[in-house]
Amino acid sequence: xxxxxxxxxxxxxxxxxxxxxxxxxxxxxxxxxxxxxxxxxxxxxxxxxxxxxxxxxxxxxxxxxxxxxxxxxxxxxxxxxxxxxxxxxxxxxxxxxxxxxxxxxxxxxxxxxxxxxxxxxxxxxxxxxxxxxxxxxxxxxxxxxxxxxxxxxxxxxxxxxxxxxxxxxxxxxxxxxxxxxxxxxxxxxxxxxxxxxxxxxxxxxxxxxxxxxxxxxxxxxxxxxxxxxxxxxxxxxxxxxxxxxxxxxxxxxxxxxxxxxxxxxxxxxxxxxxxxxxxxxxxxxxxxxxxxxxxxxxxxxxxxxxxxxxxxxxxxxxxxxxxxxxxxxxxxxxxxxxxxxxxxxxxxxxxxxxxxxxxxxxxxxxxxxxxxxxxxxxxxxxxxxxxxxxxxxxxxxxxxxxxxxxxxxxxxxxxxxxxxxxxxxxxxxxxxxxxxxxxxxxxxx
Numbered sequence: 001x002x003x004x005x006x007x008x009x010x011x012x013x014x015x016x017x018x019x020x021x022x023x024x025x026x027x028x029x030x031x032x033x034x035x036x037x038x039x040x041x042x043x044x045x046x047x048x049x050x051x052x053x054x055x056x057x058x059x060x061x062x063x064x065x066x067x068x069x070x071x072x073x074x075x076x077x078x079x080x081x082x083x084x085x086x087x088x089x090x091x092x093x094x095x096x097x098x099x100x101x102x103x104x105x106x107x108x109x110x111x112x113x114x115x116x117x118x119x120x121x122x123x124x125x126x127x128x129x130x131x132x133x134x135x136x137x138x139x140x141x142x143x144x145x146x147x148x149x150x151x152x153x154x155x156x157x158x159x160x161x162x163x164x165x166x167x168x169x170x171x172x173x174x175x176x177x178x179x180x181x182x183x184x185x186x187x188x189x190x191x192x193x194x195x196x197x198x199x200x201x202x203x204x205x206x207x208x209x210x211x212x213x214x215x216x217x218x219x220x221x222x223x224x225x226x227x228x229x230x231x232x233x234x235x236x237x238x239x240x241x242x243x244x245x246x247x248x249x250x251x252x253x254x255x256x257x258x259x260x261x262x263x264x265x266x267x268x269x270x271x272x273x274x275x276x277x278x279x280x281x282x283x284x285x286x287x288x289x290x291x292x293x294x295x296x297x298x299x300x301x302x303x304x305x306x307x308x309x310x311x312x313x314x315x316x317x318x319x320x321x322x323x324x325x326x327x328x329x330x331x332x333x334x335x336x337x338x339x340x341x342x343x344x345x346x347x348x349x350x351x352x353x354x355x356x357x358x359x360x361x362x363x364x365x366x367x368x369x370x371x372x373x374x375x376x377x378x379x380x381x382x383x384x385x386x387x388x389x390x391x392x393x394x395x396x397x398x399x400x401x402x403x404x405x406x407x408x409x410x411x412x413x414x415x416x417x418x419x420x421x422x423x424x425x426x427x428x429x430x431x432x433x434x435x436x437x438x439x440x441x442x443x444x445x
Contacts, residue, residue, distance in 0.1 A: 061171040064438025066091040066111035069414060072120025074098060075421060077127065077390040078405055080383050082422065088125055090412035091115075093174065093438045098406045118433055118445055120416045126386070127406050128152060128413025128436060129368045129428065130393035131178075133270070133291055133312050133357025137162040140363050142169075142177040148367035149428065151413035151436040152179040152394070152403045156270070156291070156359060157186035157233040160197040164228035175439030179411070181397050183270070184229035187211075187220055187260055189251065198223060212252070214259035221263035231288075231397075232264045234271050236278030240292070240336070241321065243328035247274040248295070250281075257285035268396070270312070276300065283309050289355065289396065294318060294336050296343040301350045310353045310396050313344045315374040316366045317359040345379035354380065355396050356389040369429035376425025386421045386428065412438035416445065 067090040074086035087104040089096040097107030128151025135156045155163035163182035189210030195201050238245035268288035273279040280300040289310040318340050321333025358366040375385040394404030402410045414435045419427035434442040
């Protein structure tokens with residue numbers, strides 16, 4: 001059921017206004033939106049809600065100071081090269097220099113006396129890690145993510161646009177949150193209390209069978225974009241982690257998912273999918289990445305290669321079900337894990353880009369290093385598993401050349417670990433120090 005024809009509806013404003021609130025209420029009451037607009041036309045301008053303009057805030061983002069990481073082996077995930085006894089100079093939120101001591105001598109001199117110095121001798125220095133599937137809703141969540149080395153992330157959706165707010169933090173409070181590609185609300189039939197996240201969502205509250213009509217799906221997608229979402233999260237199947245749901249049932253088919261992709265207007269769509277039918281429909285609808293993807297078929301793998309669709313297996317989220325105290329989830333985890341591992345290896349060998357995502361939620365955070373280890377155990381080399389959390393992930397999120405590598409002009413994000421990630425698939429679990437946006441957020445050197 002589609003309550004209204006939203007196909008030609010204007011994109012909601014970036015800030016909820018009195019007009020938007022009343023228009024949404026009017027829609028639920030059966031009153032003409034045009035009539036409400038006419039009444040508002042004579043309202044005093046002062047009544048319209050406006051974004052507050054603090055006298056000292058705008059134009060004053062914080063510029064991070066300087067950090068030098070010296071003596072460690074600096075790893076480049078793109079090439080697989082390493083610089084022993086290397087020096088990394090971070091200044092003003094960017095990489096100022098990276099290389100041997102001789103090559104970085106001038107950059108070191110430029111920040112002398114004002115830089116924080118980290119001695120990484122005997123350890124390895126990697127770019128900040130990129131988790132492409134995280135549900136972070138609070139600062140407590142982001143603090144844990146940062147401790148594990150995640151300095152950039154893609155949101156897997158939030159309940160009330162918390163991820164959009166988190167995305168604004170790095171410019172004003174460096175080190176408070178990883179860099180975020182926010183997704184806003186999950187494009188799913190039932191929104192629950194998330195319908196209260198914005199008054200422009202009020203028309204969707206009257207839908208008797210949930211948000212399933214392509215026009216309503218497109219409308220919800222446009223609201224997300226207007227509120228600051230940079231990617232869109234939707235689904236083909238129910239959740240595997242809820243025993244009362246069957247993750248092989250179909251929630252949205254090709255027509256519905258295509259409506260979301262079209263309304264996203266180039267914003268990458270990530271799609272929660274488990275069943276062969278659900279995965280295939282999502283790929284053919286044009287989503288940017290498949291999340292979970294347990295029952296991935298050879299035919300769909302070939303289509304993913306042709307289209308350049310990425311695969312986020314979230315391996316720990318699947319395999320950990322086998323340890324659940326719930327017998328249904330435990331059985332599901334035991335059944336799915338070997339099928340899932342085989343799908344990951346087959347996709348990788350066929351040329352599908354594998355990206356690392358933990359599907360962490362709130363403070364229940366799986367370190368991204370665990371996901372990298374599981375990808376290695378599934379058959380990816382340590383280097384390829386590392387790329388899934390660095391260069392491949394950065395490219396998916398549009399940060400290629402800035403995140404995922406330590407190169408001059410790139411993001412000032414770095415991780416120091418106790419083992420060589422080029423040869424040890426567990427290395428990224430052994431985090432000693434983390435720098436995010438030029439701020440030292442963990443130091444156990």
